Amino acid sequence: MKTKEIEKKANLIRQDIINMLAEAGSGHSAGSLGMADIFATIYFSGIVNHKLKDPDRDRIILSNAHICPAMYSALARSGYFPIQELLTLRKIDSRLQGHPHKGSLPGIESSGGPVAHNSSVAAGMAYVLKLENKPSKVYCLVGDGEQQEGQTWEIAMFAAKYKLNNLIFIMDRNTIQIEGETEEIMPIEPIRDKYRAFNWNVIEIDGHNIKDIIKAIKKAKKSKKPIMIIAKTIPGKGVSFIQGKHAWHGRAPTKEQAKKALKELRNE
Amino acid sequence: MNNIKKSTRDGYGQALVKIGKENKDILVLCADLTNSTRTEEFKKKFPKRFIQTGIAEQNMMGLAAGMALTGKIPFVSSFAVFSPGINWSQLRVSVCQNNANVKIASTHAGLTVGPDGMSHQALEDIAMTRPLPNLIILSPCDAIEAEKATITAVNHKGPVYIRLTRPKTNIITKQETEFTIGKANILKQGKDITIIGHGPILNNCIQAAENLKKQNIDAEIINSHTIKPLDKETIINSAKKTSRVITVEDHQKIGGLGSAVAELLSQDYPVKIKIIGVDDKFGESGQPEELMKKYNIGTESIIQAVNEILK
Numbered sequence A: 001m002k003t004k005e006i007e008k009k010a011n012l013i014r015q016d017i018i019n020m021l022a023e024a025g026s027g028h029s030a031g032s033l034g035m036a037d038i039f040a041t042i043y044f045s046g047i048v049n050h051k052l053k054d055p056d057r058d059r060i061i062l063s064n065a066h067i068c069p070a071m072y073s074a075l076a077r078s079g080y081f082p083i084q085e086l087l088t089l090r091k092i093d094s095r096l097q098g099h100p101h102k103g104s105l106p107g108i109e110s111s112g113g114p115v116a117h118n119s120s121v122a123a124g125m126a127y128v129l130k131l132e133n134k135p136s137k138v139y140c141l142v143g144d145g146e147q148q149e150g151q152t153w154e155i156a157m158f159a160a161k162y163k164l165n166n167l168i169f170i171m172d173r174n175t176i177q178i179e180g181e182t183e184e185i186m187p188i189e190p191i192r193d194k195y196r197a198f199n200w201n202v203i204e205i206d207g208h209n210i211k212d213i214i215k216a217i218k219k220a221k222k223s224k225k226p227i228m229i230i231a232k233t234i235p236g237k238g239v240s241f242i243q244g245k246h247a248w249h250g251r252a253p254t255k256e257q258a259k260k261a262l263k264e265l266r267n268e
Numbered sequence B: 001m002n003n004i005k006k007s008t009r010d011g012y013g014q015a016l017v018k019i020g021k022e023n024k025d026i027l028v029l030c031a032d033l034t035n036s037t038r039t040e041e042f043k044k045k046f047p048k049r050f051i052q053t054g055i056a057e058q059n060m061m062g063l064a065a066g067m068a069l070t071g072k073i074p075f076v077s078s079f080a081v082f083s084p085g086i087n088w089s090q091l092r093v094s095v096c097q098n099n100a101n102v103k104i105a106s107t108h109a110g111l112t113v114g115p116d117g118m119s120h121q122a123l124e125d126i127a128m129t130r131p132l133p134n135l136i137i138l139s140p141c142d143a144i145e146a147e148k149a150t151i152t153a154v155n156h157k158g159p160v161y162i163r164l165t166r167p168k169t170n171i172i173t174k175q176e177t178e179f180t181i182g183k184a185n186i187l188k189q190g191k192d193i194t195i196i197g198h199g200p201i202l203n204n205c206i207q208a209a210e211n212l213k214k215q216n217i218d219a220e221i222i223n224s225h226t227i228k229p230l231d232k233e234t235i236i237n238s239a240k241k242t243s244r245v246i247t248v249e250d251h252q253k254i255g256g257l258g259s260a261v262a263e264l265l266s267q268d269y270p271v272k273i274k275i276i277g278v279d280d281k282f283g284e285s286g287q288p289e290e291l292m293k294k295y296n297i298g299t300e301s302i303i304q305a306v307n308e309i310l311k
């Protein structure tokens, strides 16, 4: 798929997120919107094999599980379940749980919620796939606030020790977490140097530039070490009144706000 | 009963080597306690399937979940105070919510850890694991049963927690004794009182029963090697026969087998119950027998409880 078309998919993912969250009345707007370009690239560029029935598929794991609306939209638009089901997010009897649950929805490889938990799961998968010389890569999306969780650094040591070069982390470096700026709450910088010191490769990219994202993933696939792609993103990207505001980390738009947001996105 | 003493952790280690040979999907993870958890032999025999995680129990539990979701049968090995003590959330979300085929084998449970003292004596692990959906909880009473529990855990698809102990203890069961998850074994038939225990403390239950015989009290002893799911049928049938039940365990009174039995009987067949366990206290350094006596879970405490409940 061409860059322009992937951008269109990202726009559709953003519209889905607004619709889903407004309908649910709760959920995480900023992080989900900010990761739309990365999800669009993973699911529609063709460089990641996400075919669910393929045992040699790449695994896509969400460690910052709260941004799952973006992933749900990408999965639905890849044809794994009906698009209209997106509107059941967070409702009783829905397959679209507030945080993803394996077994409920196709495409969810592991249940998540508390940050960092699924990063270990991703590393465990990568360990076995490497042990068995499988071609699959494991893509694990992580948050920046998540870097404050100690388990993160246990994983960083483990992945380096076992040279898990099939493990590709993508960090949503949007500089915010629930309560505010990451650097105010508990600084994670210099995050690039930290991962390099832990013996990982690191690439820094603009997380909204599709060409950048594609280039980084292609490079990551050839890495000899575990790799962290630090994607600089703007939380809430694409919706003027959400963009850049940490107050929108864990908030959903009202129906009125959703109308406004959708208008902006459609005119993009 | 023969005279050779062996620890339940030894039974676990032997089983790993045995099933490791037969089943290439078995992986063993350990966080810097290979010798103490008896995973050393497996490591020597199958180095490629042994994963040293370093002192990082949270990551170890999550890794195991990922390995299970990729088709393997990983064993997470550590001390019970560390696993599930440190990695309970990873057990809850990554293992149990995924219903991942992970086996958690934790040694050094209970006061019988001895000299290491209170920080290393896990008296809360059953209370921590019992409320987790999808998780089976096993507590073998001797090395033979530990071996069977380990092998049976592999044959069960889904997460299993196996509680193991440090000291060498008597062999209570026989090679041919049946071991089925959720099916308690009656060690001794009796009609006056039911004593239900799990783990090597069943030795004390047996001693107590021999003593009680001299007082003309005929005790029934049930080995509840599976704490979850509880064998309701065997327990209720025994309660119907004796009308009095005592539970015995090297664990806090709060949240252990005693609680499980009380939950069952109070709702389904109310009879008089006494729970023997550590009474809301932490342990301390000492020899296992000394500690059991001091914390009122030894043979004398069982005899005393029986006499009180029969009054």
Ligand SMILES: [Mg+2]
Pocket: A031, A143, A144, A145, A172, A173, A174, A175, A176, A177
């Ligand atoms: Mg963030």
